[in-house]
Amino acid sequence: MHEFALADAVMKAACRAARDAGMSRITSVTVRVGELQQIETALFEFSLSEVLPAGDPLLEGARFVVEAEPVRFHCRVCDLGFGRGDLEGEGTDDALEAMHFIPELCHAFLRCPRCGSPDFAVVAGRGVTISAVEGEDSPDAGPT
Numbered sequence: 001m002h003e004f005a006l007a008d009a010v011m012k013a014a015c016r017a018a019r020d021a022g023m024s025r026i027t028s029v030t031v032r033v034g035e036l037q038q039i040e041t042a043l044f045e046f047s048l049s050e051v052l053p054a055g056d057p058l059l060e061g062a063r064f065v066v067e068a069e070p071v072r073f074h075c076r077v078c079d080l081g082f083g084r085g086d087l088e089g090e091g092t093d094d095a096l097e098a099m100h101f102i103p104e105l106c107h108a109f110l111r112c113p114r115c116g117s118p119d120f121a122v123v124a125g126r127g128v129t130i131s132a133v134e135g136e137d138s139p140d141a142g143p144t
């Protein structure tokens, strides 16, 4: 139930951001989920939209948008930045699928498309970030 814990953390962070910005109600929260993040997107969306908003009046009627963040790599040897589209060859899709579950496997499966080195960093496509919180301002300022 990793997804529920994650959804809970996202909700709390969104509420904090909204309160800091003086919002009385959140209308939408956009969450970016890395392609390599080990979560079940459908379950995560369900957790966000169905289970959690009931916990906070700030979130009543809020819409959650889950966006996938494509994976990006950076070669430490030749300094090339590359993504899924730059990788080719048999097994690439299978490798990326395997990496979804065990991200550390990327170095076993993938090579830099320019110099062939396995020494690259994953620079995007991991983790979960809140990319936007939209809402309405409080008509009268200050907490109640």
Ligand SMILES: [Zn+2]
Binding pocket: 075, 076, 077, 078, 079, 080, 112, 113, 114, 115, 116, 117
């Ligand atoms: Zn390289």
